[in-house]
Amino acid sequence: MTASDPGELDFWSFVELANRRLAREYGFRHQLATELLLTLNRASNIVTYDLEASVHRPRGLSWSGFRLLFVTWLAGPLESKKAAELTGMSRAAVSNLAKTLVSDGLLSREAGSRDGRSVLLSLTDTGHQEMVEVFRVHNEREDEWAGVLSPEEQRILIMLLDKLVTNRDQFDVRGRN
Amino acid sequence: MTASDPGELDFWSFVELANRRLAREYGFRHQLATELLLTLNRASNIVTYDLEASVHRPRGLSWSGFRLLFVTWLAGPLESKKAAELTGMSRAAVSNLAKTLVSDGLLSREAGSRDGRSVLLSLTDTGHQEMVEVFRVHNEREDEWAGVLSPEEQRILIMLLDKLVTNRDQFDVRGRN
DNA sequence: TGAAACTAGTACATCTATTAACTAATGTGA
DNA sequence: TCACATTAGTTAATAGATGTACTAGTTTCA
Structure with a gap:
């Protein structure tokens, strides 16, 4: 599972790709932290956007x-x-x-x-x-x-x-x- | 623990207060969901704001x-x-x-x-x-x-x-x- | 008591994001 | 193959959020 074809990239394969490159090519060490904060940010945005668009904006x-x-x-x-x-x-x-x-x-x-x-x-x-x-x-x-x-x-x-x-x-x- | 004095309200006592009133006075049923989404939104905002203000804006x-x-x-x-x-x-x-x-x-x-x-x-x-x-x-x-x-x-x-x-x-x- | 420091709120200029409308390229199917 | 629908990206108008600077009320303490 390489996910190296950009055409197939979704959020998760991007996170995987990012982790791999950050570690191997650049030597960054805190992968799990990056993954956690990316996921947190994304989850919050998705939920918030949905609530705003489906519940509040219409009113x-x-x-x-x-x-x-x-x-x-x-x-x-x-x-x-x-x-x-x-x-x-x-x-x-x-x-x-x-x-x-x-x-x-x-x-x-x-x-x-x-x-x-x-x-x-x-x-x-x-x-x-x-x-x-x-x-x-x-x-x-x-x-x-x-x-x-x-x-x-x-x-x-x-x-x-x-x-x-x-x-x-x-x-x-x-x-x- | 009533937290009914507005002068003492922080985020958590607010959530508690909100839950109590939503349930008792208005009969709303999905307290846990409200608490979860409030907490998610808040956590993401706090972390994001800090990263932006301390790392990115200065650059x-x-x-x-x-x-x-x-x-x-x-x-x-x-x-x-x-x-x-x-x-x-x-x-x-x-x-x-x-x-x-x-x-x-x-x-x-x-x-x-x-x-x-x-x-x-x-x-x-x-x-x-x-x-x-x-x-x-x-x-x-x-x-x-x-x-x-x-x-x-x-x-x-x-x-x-x-x-x-x-x-x-x-x-x-x-x-x- | 009175000057200095602090705090609550607002005004303003700037920046960013959103939606909707538009242009141009691509795909689809009679 | 040609009209129609879709899709990628940009633009323009608008709304919202930020930081800074300001006004005015409050606290502190010499």
Whole structure:
């Protein structure tokens, strides 16, 4: 199994080819790490793209828009800063996104009382209704994806992904502002 | 452990809170799936952001730029279409990106001989040199990330991620063009 | 108390990615 | 063989995300 014909290359034979060349021709040593991160990146992109394209875009929401509304729905009212942390976006992204969601009538902003600089995000009634409906579809789709794995496998996967990112204080990781 | 004080919310207590509310207040049933996909998305974003910010941006490469050069390096010369498949980008994205990488002197394009419509991408000498150097740093960083897990755990993680996305023909998945 | 350091949010310029529409080459089948 | 459908790639308009710089509120501590 050489997979050297580029015409036949799919993702897996590419990873195999890449590993072989990186090791033999260039002497790189951390093949398994490369394979892991390529696979992680790819899996996340595929799933995310599908959810966005099949569930959210048709209803006029972007993936980020959904994520912001999602955390606001379940943990709101939330300070903008907190929303950025939970969604993994930058503060600037939340600010921009909030502007459009407010003008769509889904999100509402009011000044924070505790801290005069802060802004509290919460859902409007329309936003709340919309989330309940969108999430119904979203959750079914999630289950189709996850259903490929047994509950036990899902739990292991969650545990490993968590372990991968929570021990990151052991070295100096670059995160968003 | 209630984590109901929003001031204390981190990603994990948010997931817990979300699960509880989705189940109790709204009756949604697929908690584990939600948790899995949230975790997958987050892990991928954190790792990718760190690699981009610590390795690639300082050298003037975007994450996508790196990915395109990476596949071209190891599997090239490649048709544009194939590069899009392997990197998971749209054809338009590859086309745009190639334009800038060509003008940076890293990538070269020539007409395909077999098919008059196609374009073959390959690295310039500079591009090749650059990749060998960038990847040295990239690969060390990958190993720092992956090193949190044992090789056995890494293999299991790869296997599970792979299983998650390869059985997707069982339902109708939306992919990029 | 008041100056300096810090923090939350926003504005702006830039860059990237997306979809849709288009051009040109290729394949297909009556 | 010739019309029709497909396919590869590019372009253009738009949307979204980034970093930087700025404003304004808050904290710190001399």
